[in-house]
Amino acid sequence: MSIFQNLSEAFSREAKKYTTLFLPKHRVDIDCDDTPICAGDAYCRIWLEDMNLAKDVDWFKQRYPVVHAAVRFHYDSKLVTIPYLAAPGQLKDLGSNNLDKVIQDRYPLTPLFPFNQGLVEFHAYLLSIAANDSIDKFIKTVGRFAKLLPAPQLSSVLNLAEPVYRGIEDLLDIGERRLELGYQQTFSDADGGSSNFLREGYFAVILAEEHEISRENLCVVNDNLRFGSPGTTKVFVRDSKPFKGYSYMLFRIEKRKQQDWESLKTIKELVAKAQDAILSGEYEKVKQFHLPAIEIAILQSPDITKADRRNMRLKIGEELKELGLQSTKAQKRSLYSIMQRPLPPIDATTEAELASLEKFFR
Template structure:
């Protein structure tokens, strides 16, 4: 009797069983820092008081060469957040194409680590949805398109109001890249990160999520480690080794730093500078009333801002209020306005009517607070 199974071969040509690929959250205590110490993460983000940062910590392709074609990894991500009725989305292409000055050869040799995908996002307690695809892109053809896309982005991203232009460049570049003959989707992840009481699955919190091209029943989270930002597999972090037998994406969630000292770069707030200066230049009889009104309008805009946390808003309110009051006092006494030079203890004297948001910042550990709706002068 022959062992040749023609029926089985024919069935394999027309049908294939699906495989549940692995995706895990790296367990607490399994993230190790540069000093070989476990990193302690909070169990959730503070609603309205934390900045969510999302980055691609690491991506890896098992095969970077097939026959005569070389491939390199590219991750295309869409991070969606905010109110489900009016969500916001951030699209990013992560790959080695930024190294345009080095040419397009041997891009598979680039070590892609810690690529920012989204953030800072003020956490509002809603789901954060992540859609990521790990692609194997033909090195020669794909690099040219990715380099062109990133070159265009580098020229328009500083223009913060050009969101639609950024989206258009990304869309066109991605369509061109994914349309290259030979581009393959190697691994995809579509997941929602819930608030603590929002549902079953990954919780929106600092830590690492991992997607692998292995069956989920062969992924043992107890043997997964992140050591100094890179994936390792083993019984302990010391002996664990970097995996090379499957494709994977390692995504990091972390909390961003306070933004009090850079509030002046937020367009909706920095645009109040001319209004403050006009109020400060008003005649002595109406100056306080004009400054108070300008601050009230600024405070209203600050309250609506989706770019600052609750505690940062309070600190900005206090800093701007005190700065304006000090400038008015300097104008009333006929003296110059004194402030410390950025990054030093030197004192700089300037015209008190020249409002400068980039010079209003925290100096020390104390965070000032100010309740909303208070007049500058009682």
């Protein structure tokens, strides 16, 4: 049995000990768009924003805290798992004297990935592991590799995901571990027919039963879980206090309408070559070779949403066309700048060509 299954079963047995909630946007100090995310329309990233350890465990003297997260989603038409491990070396403000606030920096648990289809399955566990020198070194080594996975272009580091996940499994197999706190959820798209749809916002898991926590007083201020005045106004921003006495983890789903365009190295380089060719007067070469290469790269890229594939091709095509009409002293624009321009009008012929290409690559 894998560690993933083992922890899932342990969580299921102890789920009644945990209070889980998605905080409504009126209980968050900043505005967010909590409408359900439609497949193919947005990019998402999951963060560990805040964590607290109750002082009921002899942390750092007998046991180490370790956060293990795993996120499964469809990427390039395949189901992938992105593991993460936050260990004492990474939780740099963690210590036996300041357990009330153990995370001062946010940790991305995933890269910014296109949500194109299917479900997003999220598991996160706070574990305590019996302390010894060899475990400490192993935790730090695996943790360093895990930090590489939330890269801007997931395709460039995806081959690391499997060995990192196996390394985490080996670590948790050899260490005397104990599940302290767990969270499991499967998010669907806007048409999934479930209340657990993927959306922007904050969600938390608290080591407490439902009757112990006053949900209406919980709020988020400066990415921290706090306790403030109830209600739908923002009074809690002024009067909220730290939420203490319980172990908890606070996560955030980030939603973006645009990818980190400059991180798409292959497409960026192809566009730069096409721009150079145009500025050298090689218009036919651009038409016959560079533009088709750019289109293929966009259609085959797993780092772009379905909606952006068409938009990207249109905007780059229009940019190259305009560059050809300018003088040879015109400056090349970055891929980011190109993607900020408005969509050009589409005639019937272009629409048919786009549809044909999309059908072919699908």
